[in-house]
Amino acid sequence: MNRCLVAVVAMMGALTVATSCRQRPPASGPAPTPEPPGGATARPTGGATDTATAPAAGVRVGTGSTSFASAEERARRERALALLLAPVHFDFDDDRIRDDAAAELERKVALLRANPSIRLELVGHTDERGSTEYNLALGQRRAEAVRAFFVAYGLAPDRFTTLSYGEEQPVDPRSTEEAWARNRRVEFRVVVGGIERIPDELLPLLSR
């Protein structure tokens, strides 16, 4: 169960269950442990999960509409922005979304649903191994994989642009496994919009 995220999506009045694993998951299945709405999962790749995607219209996420009056709430908003912009990481020569990345992306999905004005640029990077030109393409595939993940959750494709720097912009210039792991990433840049609302399910995470 560790490697699989199970979530339930309320969609069109019915209960659709999506299972998320490292490998391609079954299209749907019974949900032994229902979780709060909003955390739907589906593999961005893999046609088998198409039926489980796109809760989209009608799903109300972040009902805890908040005005950012207090300092505490401003701090919360900053933490939400940091969460939105935190990079997600990849395995070597791989553009598949890892489980840890999927968990992070799901929180971003919740924020993006609650803040529909936000548009993001997804910037793919690789480690220094591999060829310069091939890595440019690999970084682009990673950015597209993140976009596909978001789109699979029903977010509009035109909210995202993709870009790759390949191996040209490492965050850690060393030649170590640790540095390579940090450098294999997709970064997020806000093109327009900002955090105006924080969905309820993220409140515990973003409150101190």
Added chain:
Amino acid sequence: MASRVRVVASAAAVVLVANAGVAQDAIRLELTYRPSSRVGVTVAPATAPTAFRTLADSVTAMLRRDLQLDGRIDVTADTTANWRLESHLEALGTGIRWRLALVDRVYGQTRQRLEVALPPLEGANFRLTVHAAADEAVRWLVGSPGAAASRIAFLRAGRGSKELYVVDSDGFGVRRLTADGSIALSPAWSPDGRRLAYVSFRSGRAAVVERDLSTGAERPVAVDAVMAITPAYLPDGALLVAVARAEGFALVRREADGACCRVVAAAPASDALSPSPSPDGQSVVFVSNRLGPPHLFVQSSAGGPARLLTPVGPGAYFVAPEWSPRGDAIAFAARVDGAFRIGLVGPDGTGLRWLTTRGNAEDPSWAPDGRRLVVASDEGLVVLDVDTGQRRVLVPGRGLGLPAWSPRLLSFGTGDVR
């Protein structure tokens, strides 16, 4: 053996006109280069009036160096060598005339002559002119011209940037072309050597830019895509470019007149990039990960089915193909046990062999002679001779990459191999 060669040569070369095509055919046949035996030649110091003495010294030094670097010629001080290159500088109007002659020392006869109008020492084309004369002298001696009159474009990494440079084929004359603090990648020479296409991140995302080398003017190469990488020219001046699409990079062809763009190679959920056309432009070799890891594929440059070129197996990682100007081989880089090495494979996928087995070497690019490769290695840019195995460091240093060897930029010859 040498003396028999000489007899034939002297019988054929009766007309002592510079670049007399018919007479030279016989000489070329007899003097065809063989890796096992290098032709010996002495290069006499250029004679000149006092005013041109510095120029003459430069000419002599460059000539000697170019002949030596060609790899097929033994430039020797031994006065018993059969061949001797003599040259003389003199005033010609406001300019300088350089006469170059190949003397057969056995018969005491001049076999070849060349007259060149020499630009001033500080002039932009001085070195190129001497290199081109050296290429012609090489042709006299071994039957096919040298490739000294060519340049290598490459990138040098700075702090968060990569700038575009060029260097002469002898490692001198390094010049920086870009200074925008951005990232430049993947330079490619136009067939006439007058333009460079390359990838620039100047606009914030990877786009192909074309630079006019005589004026320095640049213009974007519009390909209707959010990201475009790895340009390569076809012989007719059209560009092959890899463009980003949601389902992966596709190779498209942009005509020389700007008509854009026809898809040449694409496969679902995978990339096609790093194209290199065959010398006739009919075929193209490129990299695709459609089987998982990157492999080399060949197909028609008009589109159509692709043929796998490289062996499938665990750890396969084949990139950076470049089709030889001779057409008979494709150079590439492969990642083996965590390091890059250079290999050659026939256009039909047979005859794979490794040129390097130690250290890191990648991004091979052919010299116009189709015999030498420049590669990016840990010690800098290195030139490999695939016939003789000779190697030399072209530009030392770390952070140098993606070298691209130009076509011949100037030629005095009439019977070029290309």
